[in-house]
Amino acid sequence: MNIADVYKAETVKECIKLLAKHKETKIISGGTDLVIKLNEGQIEGISLVDISSIKELNFVKIEGNTIHIGSNSTFSDVLNHKSIFPKSIKGFVEALESVGSPQIRNAGTIGGNICNGSPAADSIPPLIVLGAKLTIISKKRERIVDIEDFFLGKGKVDLGSNELLKSISFDIPNEDSKLNFYKYSYRNALSITLGSVAALIDIQNNIVQDIKIATGGFSAYCIREREMEELMIGKELNEENLNYLLNSAKKIVQKRIETFPNDFKVLKNITIEGALRHVIR
């Protein structure tokens, strides 16, 4: 491990000051991804800004119809509030429960999961279909970004070196909607996502009134799948329409991975089909 310096911030104010002052820094909180990269020498020579003690960023609260989660909340912190979450965000809870192991959920934070920009991040697809907004702060300004627009490439996010993700907010979906999530993985714990899908669906009389779909692991980053959504809106939920969606979804995904080896293409076909079957219901 090769680190230049470590700065510890106790408050948001201290943190954005440190970020403004020092270039070439990485923010660390749970460290479940960053420490591995440091140990393996994938990241070298940078300074760390440790935000793990910033208590004001560790919260889960419901204000009116909106849920706010502080970026420094661990997966376990959020899951401890499970009982106050409405049923309509069940898939968000399931996504957090599918993260790693109890030890990883106790250390890893939701802010870290988002800012890593991993295409396989478990918490992101549900947050995309919930239309979550990210509040980002720097010494100069505070801004709000749609989570969907936050991801720019594999591991690349819309966050300046002087900026800090403060919180994640989303509106509770209406009572007729349900949020389904499926993570396709090899085993039942400590498993890396092969592909995941979140769908926020409103079904009335077996007709899909509205649907939002987001995937992880089928693109360079987690994305909203509008093309897939349009194939289902207004349609009856039957095997024929579902099969049409599944076949189209495979084509959509295959287009993105044209240059990849055949084994990988087969894997993605199987995972998108299996995961979609689990969430469109």
Place this chain on the structure above:
Amino acid sequence: MDKLNIVGKSSFRVDGIDKISGRSIYPQDIKLKEMFHAVTLRSTVPHATFTLNTEKASKMSGVVKIFTAHDVTGKNEHGVLFKDHQVFMDRKINRIGDPLALVVAETLKEAKVAMKEIEVLYNELPGVFCPLEAMNEDAPKIHGDSNIIANMKLEKGTVDFSKCDVVVENTFKVPMVEHAFLQPESAVSYIEDDKLVVISSTQYPHWDRFELSLALGLKEENIKVLNAAVGGAFGGREDITSQIHVALATKTLKKPVKITYGREESFLAHSKRHPMTIRMKIGALKDGKITAMKNEILADSGAYASWAPSVLRKAMTHSTGPYEIENVKVNAKSVYTNNPFTGAMRGFGATQVAVGYEQIIDQLAEELGISTYEIREKNILRIGSKTGTSQTMYNSVPVDRCLEAVKKEMEIIKKKPVNKDMLTGYGIALSIYGTGYGNGFPDVSSNIAKINSDGKIEIFSGFTEVGQGAKTVMAQIASEVFNTSSSNIIINCEDTDKVPDSGTAAASRQTYNTGNAVKKSCEKLKDIILNLAQKELGLNNNIGLEVKDELVYLRTLPSMEITFKDLFSKYKDELSSKGKFVAQTTQMDDLSQGAPYWPYGFNALGVKVEIDPATGRINVVDGVFAQDVGRAINPRLVEGQMDGGFVMGLGYALYEDINLVDGEIKNRKFSSYIIPTAKDMPTLKKIIIEDPEETGPFGAKGIGESVTIPAAPAILNAIYDASKVRFTKLPVTPIEFMKKFGNKYD
């Protein structure tokens, strides 16, 4: 048999508190004054000649010395059967991961930085990675003129399938897999009173001492091996690794040296399970009686032989399963390739072949139109049966009882509700495992029992506690003889200077072999004590003298007593006794007929699986496991082995595969090499079947390997039951399942 007081009770593990409280000392935990740190430079290509330039690296900050083949002070070779490994490579690289040099520096960081500065120039040679191709005459040769290490045959009766009413055949492919023990290799060495001391985590300290003496050019009496706590082994610690390098460095530098592998290096350093291609053909009469079986086995030994002939022999002799078959023919080969080397792993060849014989017998039952239970009931070994090697089963053959117990429980399991969204299936498997090195090889355990100055019983024996519970079992055997609590027995097993050789913690042999030696020495010591007590108490004879809680008393007049401590004060030198046990096996003839192993252990397993038809995710959700143990010395430890063995077999069936590309392990991390977790494990009902083995200590047999064998075939049979797809290649990952199920993705 007399009533037993300690044997059969689930005593708490002797090493339990230390293990769960973190007090156990592993080599990783040891820090000595002025200790140097070492790292190993390993080859990155599979087949090449090479030159090294260490000039720049040796001048780096903190570097003490860089060791290469030139610095080996004894013979630059090692190996459990053949000396085909080198301490450091001097001629030719045979696999990715061969050790080229050892950088010793003042700090670990300096050693790592310097290692990057060693220049390696490879002159790559064509490699061979497929065992079938490796047998071609023009294939690149790994060692010598031929890549074939062993070519064995077994013949019993005359195989003639035209006499059978039903014949089925299939080819099974089992992958190379990793032991995945939790504690990676680590070793520390230092000099103490002119003696070289090596601390490591090994399965056989006395063998390590012998190999060190050859490679270092030292006499064995000038080396002491101390076995620290061992974080799992499963066969992966039988071939020497890190300890030979630190020992050489300490011998030369006269300073303590430590080495610890990370997970990725651990994947590279030790052996793997032999991948095998197993072709089986089996024939039966209309009534279900199996009359002929013909098997062909091809095993990939990788770059080194390790235990190749022994593993192959076990695979060949066990390929008929726990069944009596009149006519058998088997051909088995093991070959060198440029893949990672394979060797001992839980089941030692017997695990691989069970994937075949337990599936093909289900296929046969289907062809015959009889149940999977009926076909087994008709063919299993019973008292008086003869195995494929014509060995007579004369006692303790409770295969029928194992099968019956599983059948009964599976009826209950089948009545439980099923998940309608899932494909549900049920499968069973039986297995057989013969204990010991076998084939007439002298399989010896030695032991000394003594009374110490506190009047306590001390056991001295070179067995190793690798997690299987050997320390607890030996203490229970000794305490049974002396009628005292097992916590009063002092076990010494870690120091080669103090304890006699008791062989490897391998081949499921410690409970049976060393257990017998411990029992013998304790019984002899008890006789000595009774005779001395008779003398001290002024009695006419020793009739009616009993021992209990470290004293001797007269049953008819209990106040007439003398403590072991008092006896020690007078007869110190007499209170010691040796015990030795040699297992009875014979060397087989040219057609592999004979009595190669003893005793044999059996089991039966039934499982329920659920398969998600949308994703191919397979979960084992219920199961029942009946295990023959002869007699359970410690039932809770037996159940622990059953759970552990099952989960290892579960990984074999569903998850694990060393992903090789031109000899390179691509998934050498636990994030990419998938082993089961607690959440993948069903609640398993465990039934211990007791049918005492006449020659075992209190009737006990070893079960360490047996418990892992039936898991994979039972799961595969259940997958077939659920999906009607027969998987012959492991592992059945969700992707592999979906490719075959419905043929949608081919």
